[in-house]
Amino acid sequence: MSSLTLDHVTKIYDDDGEDVVAVDDVSLEIRDGEFLVLVGPSGCGKSTTLRMVAGLESVTSGEIRLGETAIDDRKPQDRNIAMVFQSYALYPHMTVRENMRFGLEESTDLGDDGIDDRVEDSAGLLGITELLERRPEELSGGQQQRVALGRAIVRDPEVFLMDEPLSNLDAKLRSQMRTELQRLQEDLDVTTMYVTHDQTEAMTMGDRIAILDGGRLQQVGTPLECYHEPANQFVAGFIGEPSMNFFPVERDGDVLRGDGFDYPLPPEVVDRIAAGAGDDLTLSVRPEAIAVADGPGERRFETTVDVVEPMGDENNVYLQFPGIDGTFVAVVDGYERVERGDTVTVEFPADRIHLFDRATGEAVLDRSLTRETAETETGRTI
Amino acid sequence: MLRLIRSLVERARRERQQGGHRQDGEDRVRTDGGTVDPAVGSRSRGERAAATVRTATEGEFLRSAVFWLPPLLLTGLFVYGAIGWNVVISLTDWNGLGDPEYASFDVEMYARMLSDATFLAAARNTVALLVAFTVVTLLLGLFLAILVDRGIRFEGVFRTVYLLPMSLSFVVTAIFWAWVYNFENGLLNELFRAVGANFLVQGWISDPQFKLAAVVFALVWQFSGYAMVVYLAGLQSIPTDQFEAARVDGAGTVKLYLRVIIPQLRASTTSAAVVLMVFALKAFDFLFVLFGTNLGKSVDILAVMMYREAFGSGNWAYGSAIATVLFLMALSVIGPYLYYQYRRGDL
Numbered sequence: 001m002s003s004l005t006l007d008h009v010t011k012i013y014d015d016d017g018e019d020v021v022a023v024d025d026v027s028l029e030i031r032d033g034e035f036l037v038l039v040g041p042s043g044c045g046k047s048t049t050l051r052m053v054a055g056l057e058s059v060t061s062g063e064i065r066l067g068e069t070a071i072d073d074r075k076p077q078d079r080n081i082a083m084v085f086q087s088y089a090l091y092p093h094m095t096v097r098e099n100m101r102f103g104l105e106e107s108t109d110l111g112d113d114g115i116d117d118r119v120e121d122s123a124g125l126l127g128i129t130e131l132l133e134r135r136p137e138e139l140s141g142g143q144q145q146r147v148a149l150g151r152a153i154v155r156d157p158e159v160f161l162m163d164e165p166l167s168n169l170d171a172k173l174r175s176q177m178r179t180e181l182q183r184l185q186e187d188l189d190v191t192t193m194y195v196t197h198d199q200t201e202a203m204t205m206g207d208r209i210a211i212l213d214g215g216r217l218q219q220v221g222t223p224l225e226c227y228h229e230p231a232n233q234f235v236a237g238f239i240g241e242p243s244m245n246f247f248p249v250e251r252d253g254d255v256l257r258g259d260g261f262d263y264p265l266p267p268e269v270v271d272r273i274a275a276g277a278g279d280d281l282t283l284s285v286r287p288e289a290i291a292v293a294d295g296p297g298e299r300r301f302e303t304t305v306d307v308v309e310p311m312g313d314e315n316n317v318y319l320q321f322p323g324i325d326g327t328f329v330a331v332v333d334g335y336e337r338v339e340r341g342d343t344v345t346v347e348f349p350a351d352r353i354h355l356f357d358r359a360t361g362e363a364v365l366d367r368s369l370t371r372e373t374a375e376t377e378t379g380r381t382i
Numbered sequence: 383m384l385r386l387i388r389s390l391v392e393r394a395r396r397e398r399q400q401g402g403h404r405q406d407g408e409d410r411v412r413t414d415g416g417t418v419d420p421a422v423g424s425r426s427r428g429e430r431a432a433a434t435v436r437t438a439t440e441g442e443f444l445r446s447a448v449f450w451l452p453p454l455l456l457t458g459l460f461v462y463g464a465i466g467w468n469v470v471i472s473l474t475d476w477n478g479l480g481d482p483e484y485a486s487f488d489v490e491m492y493a494r495m496l497s498d499a500t501f502l503a504a505a506r507n508t509v510a511l512l513v514a515f516t517v518v519t520l521l522l523g524l525f526l527a528i529l530v531d532r533g534i535r536f537e538g539v540f541r542t543v544y545l546l547p548m549s550l551s552f553v554v555t556a557i558f559w560a561w562v563y564n565f566e567n568g569l570l571n572e573l574f575r576a577v578g579a580n581f582l583v584q585g586w587i588s589d590p591q592f593k594l595a596a597v598v599f600a601l602v603w604q605f606s607g608y609a610m611v612v613y614l615a616g617l618q619s620i621p622t623d624q625f626e627a628a629r630v631d632g633a634g635t636v637k638l639y640l641r642v643i644i645p646q647l648r649a650s651t652t653s654a655a656v657v658l659m660v661f662a663l664k665a666f667d668f669l670f671v672l673f674g675t676n677l678g679k680s681v682d683i684l685a686v687m688m689y690r691e692a693f694g695s696g697n698w699a700y701g702s703a704i705a706t707v708l709f710l711m712a713l714s715v716i717g718p719y720l721y722y723q724y725r726r727g728d729l
Contacts, residue, residue: 056626077632089623093645102641107632151631161630 002067004030004053004159004191009062011048011215022048024215025062030159033189035182037206039196041238045215046195050161053193054083066158077107082152083161086168088144090136096123096147097132103155122154125184142173149181153188160185160192166201178205199239203227211235228369233282233361236354242287242316245328248358251279258283260321261301266350269365273355277364282356287316289352289367290330293345305342310334319346465709472702482698491703501704504682507594508711511601511683512662518602519658520651523609528639530610531617541614545607552604556671559600563587587672590680597672597681601665609654616650617643656719663712684708 011023023045030036038046051057053064055076064072071079082103090099097119104115123129126146136144145165152160166174166181182205185192196202202209203223211218211226211234219231223239230236236244249256249263254270256263263283265273293300306327309316313334318327330346338344355365472491476482495501530540547555562569563586574582586596620643628642666685669677675690684704692701 054626054630056629076626076629077634081630083627083630085623085627087621087623089621089627091624091627091642091646093648102628102633103631106628106634106637155631 002158003032005065007063010060011052012060021215026217028210030191030193032191035185035192035207037194037202037209039199039202039209040212042197044212046212047163050163050193050195054081054161055079080157081159081161082155082157084148084152084165086164088148090144090147092136095133095135100151100154103151118154122150126150141169145169160190162194164196211238229366231363233356236284240286242329244284244286247283249281249283251281256283260324264298269350272365274364278357280358282358284354285348285352287329288331291347292332293347299350300345300347302343302345305338305340305344308338468702469706472699472706474699476698478696491699503679504684504687507681508683512659514598515601515662516655516658519605519609522606524613526610527613527617531614544610547604548607552667553671555604556668560672563596590678593681612650612654616647620646656715659715660712663708
């Protein structure tokens with residue numbers, strides 16, 4: 001067991017003489033036994049990063065280290081890592097047992113008995129013992145997924161690499177496997193790098209998450225850090241469901257002037273705004289932070305309901321400022337009766353707003369976070 | 383064949399009756415859960431006749447006849463009819479000028495084969511050619527396909543180069559190889575002389591020791607490109623994930639191909655092997671151009687012997703019997719393949 005370090009790793013593809021930067025100077029340390037989720041939209045370079053660690057792509061510059069040893073010039077078979085593919089990539093002509101044996105036969109000196117023991121153990125751990133003699137084509141998607149995991153686990157590698165392993169499962173099975181995978185990783189305590197485009201998977205599974213966009217690392221932190229203190233507007237918009245609301249505003253002293261509303265800033269918030277912040281800002285507030293108010297007041301706005309998405313215990317309500325085209329989302333209690341066309345007064349609480357520089361996207365104000373609010377938030381939203 | 387036609391006609395007749403001649407007054411349950419309108423049974427005769435004509439023309443069977451009937455008749459007559467007639471002739475004693483006698487049938491011709499040394503030699507050569515040619519061609523084709531599939535430069539050019547011999551007529555390639563193998567001034571022997579390897583200078587197509595091997599080599603040259611294309615298609619249908627998973631699992635290149643990739647090419651191997659074996663059985667034109675009809679015991683094959691017996695010596699019945707044996711050999715190659723396809727639901 002050891003940690004995995006990416007040290008200024010860059011990947012440049014040559015596309016007909018033109019350089020395409022897929023991964024741009026990513027530095028990242030995955031601690032021993034840690035579950036790190038690499039998340040980002042498609043084409044952000046997360047899979048390329050994973051494949052460079054696996055040795056399936058070469059590294060243009062930078063270094064990848066396993067413990068203290070640089071591994072980026074080793075062949076994939078000499079790296080002692082196991083990978084779970086999105087398509088599972090089970091060998092169709094082999095039974096489940098042969099699939100699981102293959103890696104051990106090729107990468108270890110274990111005898112037949114030793115291999116058999118390891119395969120039986122891993123199969124028992126995953127509950128696929130009765131599938132051992134079947135072929136992949138006879139298995140359901142969920143079973144194939146388990147076998148793919150088994151094939152990785154049986155190797156007992158230094159690092160697990162997982163490339164969107166749950167994305168081919170249906171929603172119910174996916175959330176079930178999410179929990180199971182997490183428990184498994186905790187039991188095995190193997191350093192794991194997990195790639196996904198699904199922010200829910202990132203939030204729920206990762207010890208820490210690393211958010212990539214356009215080949216650049218945006219933020220690395222625990223799920224709650226990324227949720228409550230996003231480093232920039234991209235992270236703020238990517239993490240959280242429904243997505244955060246953004247309003248372009250001009251700062252005019254203690255007031256933010258937006259399209260259809262003015263938002264006065266209380267002095268304690270003004271004090272926390274980063275020094276040197278410009279006046280072109282983005283006011284951001286999470287849908288779950290927007291509160292329905294019972295009367296007019298400061299930082300309260302009258303809005304019209306455009307669409308209501310009932311979710312059961314909560315409703316996602318799309319609201320409009322009067323006379324303004326765009327909508328924003330608020331999550332309100334499921335028992336509150338709101339219908340299309342209703343007029344609702346909502347409050348953006350001053351301690352729950354974020355401000356981003358509109359030009360750079362960098363955060364200039366995080367929501368204020370006391371110990372108590374962090375705990376109640378954790379209970380409610382995560 | 384006849385039974386098939388009869389059953390099809392039978393079915394069409396039944397369909398017609400069901401459509402037009404419901405005459406009992408009871409409600410009939412239809413497959414969709416409803417009942418048949420009893421009014422159908424009480425239609426006037428004219429209406430019924432019109433309905434009969436209508437269902438007959440609307441029936442899929444008859445409407446599609448335009449497409450299947452002409453080819454069925456043509457192949458029925460010229461392929462299956464000819465095969466049948468050939469078998470019949472092989473049972474007579476027909477030889478020389480004159481007409482065959484269809485009065486008495488016996489298997490004398492087939493008995494004669496067993497004691498005919500020429501036939502036995504030709505049969506042995508045919509099998510040897512079939513096996514050696516097929517195996518070597520498949521191995522070479524697989525090797526080329528793997529090389530071309532590894533993302534080399536000018537992949538398209540190599541593919542064309544390897545496939546090119548396949549597009550040439552056997553007459554052309556036979557003459558071409560006759561020149562290459564020529565003892566006096568052939569390319570091969572000249573090459574050996576040039577490098578001073580005089581002990582390698584041989585009468586490649588005159589020495590009985592090398593004749594068959596020389597023929598196999600030339601045929602392999604011509605057909606390995608075909609095997610390569612079939613394997614290449616198979617290789618390219620294997621997802622990249624399979625290669626990557628095996629490499630991450632610790633397999634080196636050789637193990638990767640031996641244990642993961644080649645076993646997945648079984649379908650390609652089967653289809654290429656069938657085509658090659660059937661070709662080997664009828665490698666007539668190549669040998670005929672190279673050697674004429676008297677090719678000598680060491681390279682005589684059944685296809686040429688059949689031609690020699692029938693059209694050279696006028697032993698029509700014996701030639702037909704050899705043709706029947708060849709037919710059965712081809713069938714024994716194709717039959718299992720078709721059955722295998724049928725079992726997999728591809729037919």
